[in-house]
Amino acid sequence: MLRAALTAAVVLLAIAAGARGASVFYIRGGGDGHGIGMSQYGAEGYALHGADYRSILAHYFPGTALATIGPQRTVRVLLGTGPASFSGATAAAGVRLQPASTYEVTTAGGKLRLRTGAGQTLGPFTAPLIVSGPGPLHLSGHGSYRGSLQFAADGSGGVQIVDAVGLDDYVRGVVAEEMPASWAPAALEAQAVAARTYAVTTTVRAGGYDLYDDSRSQVYGGVGAETGATDAAVAATGGQIVTYNGTPAVTYFFSSSGGYTESIQDAWPGATPEPWLRGVPDPYDGAAGNPSHSWGAQMSLAAASAKLRGLVKGSLIGIRVVRRGVSPRMIAGTVVGTRGQTTVSGAQLQSVFGLDSTLAAFTTITTQDPRGRLSGTIFPPPGHGAVAVQAFTGGRWRTVAHAGVSAAGGYGAMEPAGRYRIVDGSLTGPVVTVP
Numbered sequence: 001m002l003r004a005a006l007t008a009a010v011v012l013l014a015i016a017a018g019a020r021g022a023s024v025f026y027i028r029g030g031g032d033g034h035g036i037g038m039s040q041y042g043a044e045g046y047a048l049h050g051a052d053y054r055s056i057l058a059h060y061f062p063g064t065a066l067a068t069i070g071p072q073r074t075v076r077v078l079l080g081t082g083p084a085s086f087s088g089a090t091a092a093a094g095v096r097l098q099p100a101s102t103y104e105v106t107t108a109g110g111k112l113r114l115r116t117g118a119g120q121t122l123g124p125f126t127a128p129l130i131v132s133g134p135g136p137l138h139l140s141g142h143g144s145y146r147g148s149l150q151f152a153a154d155g156s157g158g159v160q161i162v163d164a165v166g167l168d169d170y171v172r173g174v175v176a177e178e179m180p181a182s183w184a185p186a187a188l189e190a191q192a193v194a195a196r197t198y199a200v201t202t203t204v205r206a207g208g209y210d211l212y213d214d215s216r217s218q219v220y221g222g223v224g225a226e227t228g229a230t231d232a233a234v235a236a237t238g239g240q241i242v243t244y245n246g247t248p249a250v251t252y253f254f255s256s257s258g259g260y261t262e263s264i265q266d267a268w269p270g271a272t273p274e275p276w277l278r279g280v281p282d283p284y285d286g287a288a289g290n291p292s293h294s295w296g297a298q299m300s301l302a303a304a305s306a307k308l309r310g311l312v313k314g315s316l317i318g319i320r321v322v323r324r325g326v327s328p329r330m331i332a333g334t335v336v337g338t339r340g341q342t343t344v345s346g347a348q349l350q351s352v353f354g355l356d357s358t359l360a361a362f363t364t365i366t367t368q369d370p371r372g373r374l375s376g377t378i379f380p381p382p383g384h385g386a387v388a389v390q391a392f393t394g395g396r397w398r399t400v401a402h403a404g405v406s407a408a409g410g411y412g413a414m415e416p417a418g419r420y421r422i423v424d425g426s427l428t429g430p431v432v433t434v435p
Contacts, residue, residue, distance in 0.1 A: 022432065023365065024300070024364070026427050027360055028363070029258065029359050029360030030357070031327075031357035032356040036254065036262055037194075037253050038253040038261075039253075039255070039261055040178070040187070041292070042256070042284055043060070045282075047184035056187070056190040057194065057242055062275070062280060063244060064249055066193070067243045067248075068241070069200065069248075075170050075203075076208065076209040076211070077162065077165065077211045077212070077213050078208075078209040079162065080213075082159065087103070087137070087140075089133040089137055092114060092125070092132075097114075097133075103131075107157065112127060112159075130148050130150050139161065142222075146166070146172075146222070149161065149163060160208060173223065175188060175191050175225075176221070177219035178191060178253070188230055196237070197251040198218055198253070200241060258294065259281070259285055259286075260359075262327040262329050263277065263279045267325065278326070292356055307353060313339040314337040314339030315338045317338060318336055320336060321360075329358040329359045330345075330358045330359070330360060333345075363379070363380070364379045365377075369432075373413070376412075376429065377408075377409045378424060381409035382405060386402040386404050387403055388402055389403050389421075390420065390421050390422070391415070391418050391420055392419040392420075401413055417433075417434055418434055
């Protein structure tokens, strides 16, 4: 403990002493999303490497099997609230309608009414007012939907609009909203099964509906989202869901893992561990030109400190991640300042810096004001013995030496007059001039 405290003190003093120098703050990470369950880019990568949808799902949801449920079971999806008008219907609560006509739904005294284009009022009706037709119904301002539309008062003078649709028809409206329709058939099929399972395992059971039509559940676009490729994926997997020990299993999915998915209890501290929602390697996450497989940013230490306002004690030195999940996404870290440390969660750091995921690391490279010697610190200490020293000569940067790095992160090298920077892997320190 004493040695660790002394090491930390040396680092703090070294960086504080270098305040007259320059610093660069780096963030390096990968992935996009919570990291739990199926990586969509990874699924595409597996498909491009010859895997079928069964093996893709078995990889991302270990220990699971597939089962079949009725593809025509009804799910109720909230499409919105507010003004409502529709066309394409032939019946509303037993009243015959003209499919070519547009009808407006209004509320009064807790009852629902229909108003025709000619101004005729039909009703009153008790909620839910169920409207159906022989084909998709068109909802003004929203799109076209299979199944029936159900209307109820929303409690604020408007109308709640719900699509009651068969499960597989619902999935037809989801797959292309959640994954590019141009992707490999096996990836689309895996997405179809994951979406179908997610729909039946995450119902919100709110007043009059089971699911939202956005990312609070999964994105649902109705008929307008259907494509030939995604319809084929739904048909090829008709009614299939993922189960664990015979029970439907929640099938979380997300965009990109950065190379490893995460266990649910590590991604969401406090969540109950689930055997099928544990982190697994994701070797093909970089497929399809995935722009989120790896990413990074750099800024001045002052800019980083401004983002961390309220969390920095004294002057910012850097950020140390102290606990990671298996992926290894950040669970907890410390914001280290010259006057102490502040404990933060990985989710806080993601929010502060606007990161796509919690799979990230932070590095501060400080070079002190040179006085005949190139020296500075790397925080957190890199854990290896040397960094490259580069000089700007002949119009470009050339490695001219290597500088040792201490256990506390300090480095130093005697160099003749010139412009220099140090390089630690892919990270470069600030450019300084040795007089």
